[in-house]
Amino acid sequence: MPALSHALLAALKDHGAREIFGIPGDFVLPLFKVIEESSILPSVTLSHEPAVGFAADAAARYHGGLGVAVVTYGAGAFNVVNAVAGAYAERSPVVVIAGAPGARERVSGFLLHHQARTVDTQLAVFKEVTCDQAVLSDPATAPAQIARVLRSAKELSLPVYVEFPRDMVDAEVEPVRPLPPRAANREALDECVDEILARIARAERPVIVVDVEIRRYGVEDRIAALARKLGLPLVTTFMGRGLLDNADDVVAGTYLGAAGDPAITQLVEDADLVLMLGVILSDTNFALSNRAPDPRRMILAASREVQIGHHAYRDMPLGDLIDALEARATPRATAAGLLRQRSTYPRGLAADDLPIAPSDIATAINDMFDRHGRMPMTSDIGDCLFTAMEIDNTALAAPGYYAGMGFGVPAGIGVASTGLRPLILVGDGAFQMTGWELGNCRRYGLDPIVVLFNNCSWEMLRVFQPESRFNDLDDWHYAEIANSIGGTGERVATRAELVAALERAVHRRGRFSLVEVMLPRGKTSDTLARFVAGFKSARERMAK
Ligand SMILES: Cc1ncc(Cc2csc(CCOP(=O)(O)OP(=O)(O)O)c2C)c(N)n1
Numbered sequence: 001m002p003a004l005s006h007a008l009l010a011a012l013k014d015h016g017a018r019e020i021f022g023i024p025g026d027f028v029l030p031l032f033k034v035i036e037e038s039s040i041l042p043s044v045t046l047s048h049e050p051a052v053g054f055a056a057d058a059a060a061r062y063h064g065g066l067g068v069a070v071v072t073y074g075a076g077a078f079n080v081v082n083a084v085a086g087a088y089a090e091r092s093p094v095v096v097i098a099g100a101p102g103a104r105e106r107v108s109g110f111l112l113h114h115q116a117r118t119v120d121t122q123l124a125v126f127k128e129v130t131c132d133q134a135v136l137s138d139p140a141t142a143p144a145q146i147a148r149v150l151r152s153a154k155e156l157s158l159p160v161y162v163e164f165p166r167d168m169v170d171a172e173v174e175p176v177r178p179l180p181p182r183a184a185n186r187e188a189l190d191e192c193v194d195e196i197l198a199r200i201a202r203a204e205r206p207v208i209v210v211d212v213e214i215r216r217y218g219v220e221d222r223i224a225a226l227a228r229k230l231g232l233p234l235v236t237t238f239m240g241r242g243l244l245d246n247a248d249d250v251v252a253g254t255y256l257g258a259a260g261d262p263a264i265t266q267l268v269e270d271a272d273l274v275l276m277l278g279v280i281l282s283d284t285n286f287a288l289s290n291r292a293p294d295p296r297r298m299i300l301a302a303s304r305e306v307q308i309g310h311h312a313y314r315d316m317p318l319g320d321l322i323d324a325l326e327a328r329a330t331p332r333a334t335a336a337g338l339l340r341q342r343s344t345y346p347r348g349l350a351a352d353d354l355p356i357a358p359s360d361i362a363t364a365i366n367d368m369f370d371r372h373g374r375m376p377m378t379s380d381i382g383d384c385l386f387t388a389m390e391i392d393n394t395a396l397a398a399p400g401y402y403a404g405m406g407f408g409v410p411a412g413i414g415v416a417s418t419g420l421r422p423l424i425l426v427g428d429g430a431f432q433m434t435g436w437e438l439g440n441c442r443r444y445g446l447d448p449i450v451v452l453f454n455n456c457s458w459e460m461l462r463v464f465q466p467e468s469r470f471n472d473l474d475d476w477h478y479a480e481i482a483n484s485i486g487g488t489g490e491r492v493a494t495r496a497e498l499v500a501a502l503e504r505a506v507h508r509r510g511r512f513s514l515v516e517v518m519l520p521r522g523k524t525s526d527t528l529a530r531f532v533a534g535f536k537s538a539r540e541r542m543a544k
């Protein structure tokens, strides 16, 4: 019989994990030894546990499997809670494996180091940010518990928690037998599909809106095929930006309500049927809608449910639904109707001596992608994410709903660890939180390109509260620091310098490149400016 540590690692791999991110500690040292020596999964250690969580989250978003974060008991585990909360909010299946005291320690009578209120406080905290939990303290039940939580992570696309007492690493157990996926009830599925297709047939101006769950459940290509067959226009939400990046004939643009492309906004808000697939009904996706989502003209397929008007079908996996819709849909209007309008993105930045504005960065990146091909992107929260809306529809992992800072750089390291070369967008405030993780790139041979928006400001706060001096950050000269932690940094202040530095970064391989873009305080991207105007007018309307 295998040791529990080996059984768990093999099960993670069987369920779609591709790598492990972590930081060891005495409560997981024996487990980390097995991880490193068994090589069942490659492992990457980082410098601070929030980054471990962000990297595991972003890796899962890109390879479509499970993200894995291994941390020590207490101090390590509590450090990763915020990243796991963000993964929960944005439907990312991260498996948190946290060390814990062994059976004898628990009854030693001592208060244990790293313990908070009680020995089980860690489990109690993670119950709030995971969909399922397992404590592997009994060899007889451990394999079944592992099978259950890993199926939960995959089926619900949500984080799960595995507590691994340090005296269980070598415990002999049965191998983990994966549980069968839970399919939709066939009759309910047929009834649901008939109702959806009937609603589409009656609609005169239907539209499809997609969001992150279509990637989490691997159905992007099938949805593109469905949109083509039905001849329906399709847009992404703010959170869903970058989805269907290989289906330019299908994606008309991104719906941003009052802050977006008016033609896209009209497509959604004038629609008499909005088919929402994998959509998170969040404020960041819909708060700027001129017309709030209306259940009478909406079908929402998300979280294994399909809501039509005011009734719902339960236990309806998105993949089963899309397969059944695609199989039973009859072709409609010509595909030409798909792209009545497609958003256009700025190109052709003049390489001149003018100072740089945030939207110039988007134009320079569009030009770079045209010359060298699109790169997978990660972004932090800040004006960099709003600027990303002006970059052509490219694969993107960003905290567009949870909106937690610190995600961008570690997420980029997570994506780079999957074998891709990402372009990372980050503001100076967020970089101050987790940007230093770039110092781990050299030992793993990772060479992401980082574009750092240095406005020496918490600019997203300043636009709402300009009178506060706490928004004035100091200038830390990040490019200089990059050179001392294994990368190459360049500081640019004109559009010509920006274009040249990006070109050098693309050709520079084997070490990370950091392009520190100097921006004036008070100047935001065009998209953020429209968002702020939209939020302020929405707030004024609510105040009346
Ligand atoms: C973990 C966390 N703590 C605080 C905040 C609150 C916040 C949202 S945006 C922002 C300023 C971001 O500054 P940065 O320089 O990165 O970007 P920019 O605005 O373009 O200049 C803060 C402090 C959030 N969202 N998450």
Ligand SMILES: [Mg+2]
Binding pocket: 382, 427, 428, 429, 453, 454, 455, 456, 457, 458, 459
């Ligand atoms: Mg800033």
